Amino acid sequence: MRPRSGPTVQHRVLAARLRILREQAGVSLRAAADALGAHPATVRRIERAETGLDARQVTELLRCYGAPPRIAEPILAGLGAANLPGWWHRWRDTMESWQQDVIGVESSASLVRTWHPALVPELLRTPAYAAGLYRMRYPDDGPDRIGRRVELLRERQRRLYERGTALWALFPAAALLTRVGDPETMAGQRRALAGAMEQQHVTVQVVPLDHPPHAMTAMPPLHLLRVPAPEIGDQAVLETPGVRVDLIDDPEAVMAHRIRLDAACAAAPPPETPLPDLAAG
Structure with missing residues (x-):
């Protein structure tokens, strides 16, 4: 079983x-x-x-x-x-089966690369921003259950930080204009992103609103996970919200996703570029 x-x-x-x-x-x-x-x-x-x-x-x-x-x-x-349960076992009642598999790999990853086409990537979200999205995605959840989902995300973020896992995130500037929660939630998320960009192990690239199409344009959320174990190759996680989430370990498929993400990162402004100064709509 x-x-x-x-x-x-x-x-x-x-x-x-x-x-x-x-x-x-x-x-x-x-x-x-x-x-x-x-x-x-x-x-x-x-x-x-x-x-x-x-x-x-x-x-x-x-x-x-x-x-x-x-x-x-x-x-x-x-x-x-x-055979021991993973550390995330205590939150399994709030997790979907694919999340358990993904976090099982993420928890030992030395590098996580992530792309989101419309929102701030998950591992960079503040508790308030994440809670706003969880309330939308899980409308039947009460405050306690939403709180547990946020707690799990914070624990994932804490463990990645303590291990010094390298995190490289790419997302469009439109994510900073998509209001999640109230204005203070968005202001807090922006401050958190600026702070993350100062961390040595975090790389953030934001694609400007007027940027031409790139290799990841119109692609669903993608995460590439590298585990420092020769028996396990790089893994790709491709999300199709509301449909399915695929954990991909086929080397050719993972390589194809990596090439697309590499091309998009190469086309985007360099990581040291400050967050764009956007006025909320």
């Missing part, structure tokens, strides 16, 4: 190592499943970190793959930590 709080990066790394060991040993999914007395889909779910890592199953798979002790022992020793 898939972990309720989404897999941690430690879980993903061990799952990827099992897949790599199977492929290096030339063992098919069917043969690995036969060693477990299970269906091939069970092995596939283990390798995709879609189910908990059972010590008996992992031990049998390592034996099937002929993994020597120097490789098998660290994997078995890491099972306990890999």
Whole structure:
């Protein structure tokens, strides 16, 4: 069964190592499943970190793959930590399933690059700005539930800051004219952005209103996550609000998104450019 709080990066790394060991040993999914007395889909779910890592199953798979002790022992020793719920587990009642997967990767990322076509990117939002958007998106939520959503976002931001994760955000100046909440909320958000731009690990680029179309024009929100673990490649998160959110790990697809975002960042004003002086409408 898939972990309720989404897999941690430690879980993903061990799952990827099992897949790599199977492929290096030339063992098919069917043969690995036969060693477990299970269906091939069970092995596939283990390798995709879609189910908990059972010590008996992992031990049998390592034996099937002929993994020597120097490789098998660290994997078995890491099972306990890999199966622990992520720190975000306490907020799972306010999270959608895709958020659990994304935060599981984001929590170990060394670099987060983000684009939003119309709003201030999530990881740069103030509590008041975020609450205003949550009230619109979740109209049935009461103040307490909205407060928990804001609390989760603040914890994500705090952990990224404490780890020194590099954050690179690109968004259009129109986001500063799209009023979320009251004027003070927008003024506070603007002050927070100006402060973020002074932080060493944060890069902010704002595309002017009169800027020509660029590679990300009309693209939905996009996030690129880089985890410093060789077993896990870069991940892309593509949001289609109200429809679906895709966590993409296919290297070619991720590269295509990275190329588009690179081109848009290259075309935008440099990061040291001050926020545009816009009068609220």
